[in-house]
Amino acid sequence: MIMSKSMHPTARKKIVIKLGGSTLEGLNKTFFSNFKHLQQSGYDIIITHGGGPAINKALEKQNIASKVLNGIRVTSKEAMDIVQSTLIGKVNPTLVGELNEAGITAIGLNGFDGQLLQCELLDYETYGYVGKIMNVNTQLLHQLCKQQIVPVVACVGTAMNGHALNINGDTVASEVALAIEAESLLLVTDVSGIRVEDEYMKEATPSLIEKWIEEGVIYGGMIPKVQSAIQVLKSGIPSVQIVNDQLIGTTIVPSFSKDVVSK
Ligand SMILES: Nc1ncnc2c1ncn2[C@@H]1O[C@H](COP(=O)(O)OP(=O)(O)O)[C@@H](O)[C@H]1O
């Protein structure tokens, strides 16, 4: 992707938090208080979110079949309409409402707003209406953060021709984190990180993760998550974690420190 190189030497450090659709119905008080604690410690926070389970329900209701390939939804035109209305019409405002209710000033956005997520088609033959992010309007995010407003970004992108494109939530999180040169990326999901033989790993390296994908230990929705995490780590963002809503889970590290398995 092309990054919008708007250097902000005086900007506060930024954390991107991606909330998986799997977590959105059960965000608890501890999550919101951890969130406020991070803000009080001097971080600007940008939220990106998915909504896979809500999309599945809405597609089922309309009898629209859809399949997922490598954790990415193959998206037909009619499925895209449902994805768009579910994420932008339901999931995003519900989350923004909960944040505001918890005393966190938040504003809902999607890829169309200020051309936040400009996309090209990823691979139409294979995935249909799925976007590949080419540019992120970082200036918009910086401006909101400067005013202590938390941007809450739904994973719908805009194509040059004005079409909406579906993007995996984990991909949006990593592209936004890279574009704004975040200090840290937290991928919040419904499990305490990467599980291997019934144990949650405290740390994981890119080479082990690739092996676990090959062996089928990592599958489905965890695949785009770890791929996004690796991409971000390799591009120089120092802290990348896959965690539950208590922010406990796996840190992706270039190589292992001593204690690798959570007790
Ligand atoms: N090795 C693994 N460790 C933990 N979870 C895994 C693993 N492999 C696959 N998963 C699955 O990935 C899911 C998280 O991905 P997903 O359902 O897409 O969540 P989200 O909506 O948060 O993006 C877990 O609930 C689990 O079923």
Ligand SMILES: CC(=O)N[C@@H](CCC(=O)OP(=O)(O)O)C(=O)O
């Ligand atoms: C292209 C693609 O896969 N889009 C995802 C967008 C939602 C998402 O990523 O939701 P989670 O974060 O809950 O997995 C989808 O249609 O399900």
